[in-house]
Amino acid sequence: MTLYDELVARGLVAQVTSEDEIKDLINNGKATFYIGYNCTADSLTAGHFVTLTLMKRLQQAGNKPIALIGGGTTTIGDPSGRTDMRKMLSREDIDHNAACFKKQMERFIDFGEGPGQAMMLNNADWLLSLNYVELLREVGACFSVNNMLRADCYKQRMEKGLSFLEFNYMIMQSYDFYHMFQTVGCNLQCGGNDQWSNMLGGTELIRRKLGKDSHCMTINLLTDSQGNKMGKTAGNAVWLDPNKTSPYDFYQYWRNVGDADVMKCIRWLTFLPLEQIDEMDHWKDAQLNQAKEILAWELTNMVHGKEEADKAQAAARALFSGGGDAGNMPSTELTDADFTDGSIGALTLLVKCGLAASNGEARRLIQQGGIAVADEKVADPAAQFPKDKFAGEGVIVKKGKKVFHRATFS
Numbered sequence: 146m147t148l149y150d151e152l153v154a155r156g157l158v159a160q161v162t163s164e165d166e167i168k169d170l171i172n173n174g175k176a177t178f179y180i181g182y183n184c185t186a187d188s189l190t191a192g193h194f195v196t197l198t199l200m201k202r203l204q205q206a207g208n209k210p211i212a213l214i215g216g217g218t219t220t221i222g223d224p225s226g227r228t229d230m231r232k233m234l235s236r237e238d239i240d241h242n243a244a245c246f247k248k249q250m251e252r253f254i255d256f257g258e259g260p261g262q263a264m265m266l267n268n269a270d271w272l273l274s275l276n277y278v279e280l281l282r283e284v285g286a287c288f289s290v291n292n293m294l295r296a297d298c299y300k301q302r303m304e305k306g307l308s309f310l311e312f313n314y315m316i317m318q319s320y321d322f323y324h325m326f327q328t329v330g331c332n333l334q335c336g337g338n339d340q341w342s343n344m345l346g347g348t349e350l351i352r353r354k355l356g357k358d359s360h361c362m363t364i365n366l367l368t369d370s371q372g373n374k375m376g377k378t379a380g381n382a383v384w385l386d387p388n389k390t391s392p393y394d395f396y397q398y399w400r401n402v403g404d405a406d407v408m409k410c411i412r413w414l415t416f417l418p419l420e421q422i423d424e425m426d427h428w429k430d431a432q433l434n435q436a437k438e439i440l441a442w443e444l445t446n447m448v449h450g451k452e453e454a455d456k457a458q459a460a461a462r463a464l465f466s467g468g469g470d471a472g473n474m475p476s477t478e479l480t481d482a483d484f485t486d487g488s489i490g491a492l493t494l495l496v497k498c499g500l501a502a503s504n505g506e507a508r509r510l511i512q513q514g515g516i517a518v519a520d521e522k523v524a525d526p527a528a529q530f531p532k533d534k535f536a537g538e539g540v541i542v543k544k545g546k547k548v549f550h551r552a553t554f555s
Contacts, residue, residue, distance in 0.1 A: 146419075147168070147172045148171050148172050148202065148203070148206045149167065149168045149171055149172055151202075151419065152199075152202070152364075154419055155412045155413055155419070156365065156409065156412055156413060157195070157199065157364045157365060157413060158362065158363075158364060158365075159338040159341075159363040159364055159365045160338060160341055160361075160362070160363045161360070161361070161362045161363075162345070162348060162360045162361045162362075163358075163360055166358070166360055167333065167360050167362055170208075170332065170333055170360065171203055171206060171208055171333070172206070173207075174206055174207025174208050174261065175208070175332075176203065176208040176209070176332060176333045177208070177209045177211065177329065177330050177331045177332055177333070178203060178208060178209070178210060178211065178331065178332070178333035178334065178335050179210070179211035179212075179213045179266075179321075179322075179325060179331050179333075179334055179335070180196050180199070180200060180210070180211075180212065180213065180334075180335050180336055181213040181214075181215055181218070181268075181318070181321065181336065181340075182196075182212065182213065182214060182215060182246055183215040183218060183219045184214055184215060184216065184219050184234070184238075184239045184242035184243050184246065185219060185234065185242070186242060186382075186384075187241060187242045187245045187386070188245055188246075188249065188384040188385055188386035188389050189246055189249050189250070189384070189385045189386075190376050190382040190383060190384055190385065191375065191376035191377075191382070191383040191384075191385070191395075191398065192367060192374060192375065192376030192377075192382070192383075193376075193385070194367065194376070194414050194444070195337070195364055195365075195366075195367050195413060195414065196335070196336065196337070196364070197250065197253045197254075198253065198413075198414055198416075199335060199364055200212070200250075200253060200254050200263070200335075201253045201254055201416075202416075203335075204254050204255065204261060204263060207261050208261065209260065209261055209262070209263070209264070210254055210263040210264070211263070211264045211265075211266055211325065211329065211331055212246070212247070212250055212254070212263060212264070212265045212266075213265075213266050213267075213268060213321060213325075214239075214243040214246065214265060214266065214267040214268070214269075215267075215268055216236070216239045216240065216243060216267040216268060216269030216270075216272075216273075217267075217268040217269040217270075217271070217272030217273050217317065218268055218272065218314065218317050218318060218321070219234055219239050236269070239269070243265075243267060245386070247265050249385045249386070249448075250263075250265075252447065252448060253447070264329065266325070266329075268317075268321050268324075271320075271324050272317060272320070272321075275320075280316075280320075283354075284316065284319070284320060284323070284350060284354070285316075287349065287350050287353045287354065288315070288316060288319075288346065288350075314343070315342065315343050315346045316346070318340075318343045318344075318346065318347065319343065319346035319347040319349070319350045320347075320350070321347070322334050322344075322347030322348070322350070322351065322359065323347060323350045323351050323354065323355075326351050326355070326357075326359055327355070331359075332359055332360060333359070333360045333361070333362065334347060334348075334359070334360070334361045334362075335361075335362050335363070335364065336363060336364070337363060337364060337366050338363040338364065338365055338366055339366060340363060341361070341363050344361040344363065345361060347359065347361070348360065348361055365413075367410075367413065367414075369402075369403060369405075369406050370403060370405035370406055375402075375406070375410075383395060383398045385448050387449060387453075391475050392445055392448075392449040392453035392454070392456070392457050393456070393457045393460055393461075393474065393475050394475065395444075395445055395448065395449065395457070396441045396442070396445045396454065396457035396458065396461060397441070397457070397461060397547065397548070398441075399437070399440050399441035399444050399445070400437050400438060400440075400441040400461055401437070401547050402437060402440070404433050407433060407436050407437050407440055408422070408425060408426055408428075408436065410440050411425065411436065411439065411440050411443075414440075414443075414444060415439075415440065415443040415444070416443075417439075417443065425439075438458065438461075441457070441458070441461075442454050442455075442457075442458050445457055445458075460474045464549050474541075474549055474550070474551050475549075475550050475551070476539065476550065476551035476552070476553060477497060477498045477499070477550065477551070477552050477553070478553050478554065478555065479497065479535055479552060479553065479554040480554075483497055484532050487531060487532050488529040488530060488531050488532065489529065489530050489532070490527070490528070490529055490530075491507070491511060491516070491518070491523050491525070491526060491527070491528040491529070491530070492504045492507040492508060492511075492526060494518070494530065494542065494552060495507035495510065495511075495516065495542070495544075497552075498542055498550045498552055499550070500516075500542060500544045500548065500550055507526070508526045510544065511523050511524070511525070511526045511528075512526065515544055515545050516542070516543070516544060517542070517543040518530060518540055518541075518542050518543075519534070519540040519541065520541070520543075532554055535552055535553055535554035536553075536554060536555070537553075538551075538553070539551050539552050539553030539554070540552055
């Protein structure tokens, strides 16, 4: 099976500009391809997993990845998939975020100077020095406003108002491809399927300005069976940075995916052989829990390493099946300052343990019957717990059916 055939068999490929040309490029290690990442945070998220694993798959076949940091485009903001305008960041923030991205990407791809080794480029290096009038004269005639307004990436923003700043985003992304085509031989752009219109803008610009062919391949977005983007829990992103999402919580996110989504995630995100995955497709009932454990361990191993993956799995098994080491459970050590007159309130406890973002959220969780402390459901938001209750091994605070946290005091 060729690499392209495998990508199709895994269900990753969404749209391509020329299937025969792209097959020839990636199957024979002739692609110098780029994927863009806007630096809107200091960590990648679980939502980036599909593109990270795609880069790894293509590099393993001898192709050269370019991780393009959007230092220039981040200052504008991509309207794709958005109903509001993105937050504007300073150059210092963007540079810091880019350094964080590279550190995380190094777990997936090999950066270096060799033919098949990855490059990290920052489009600020060419976009920020452009003269606006000269840019308009150089590429402006290559873009049809009518075609741009029909693009999916602008449709969601038209209802609430699309700023002229954001309207320029397609031109900037197209210019990236045009620039790298000429300077580093980039001949293929990859990305999520919501980027299709922007990506076609680049191939058209290259064709009209240089008279040469370039190519695009989009991959399907990671969504659950209800069509919602995956990679968030309780409204918050699942981060690859262990300081923002612990390895245990990262493991638990994937361990808790829905039955209808687990096999798709295994097929898309892991490097397990397709033959093994095809056999797992027939698993049902209790076997699906085993599949979820496999998914969670594989992804946690990729991001945080085998030791953290093993610890997270042991902690999860201790909670859900009565075996393993509960000592690996996420925990918070309370201090004297957390107690008033020798007790801590339920709301303070939940916020301190990170199980609620505010007292208001903690109150709602308790009123909805979603909190238990030491296996006893908390019914009163005003409940108090004595300091000595948290001595020794502490107590387990449970949110819902699947989130556990240990609170201790010494």
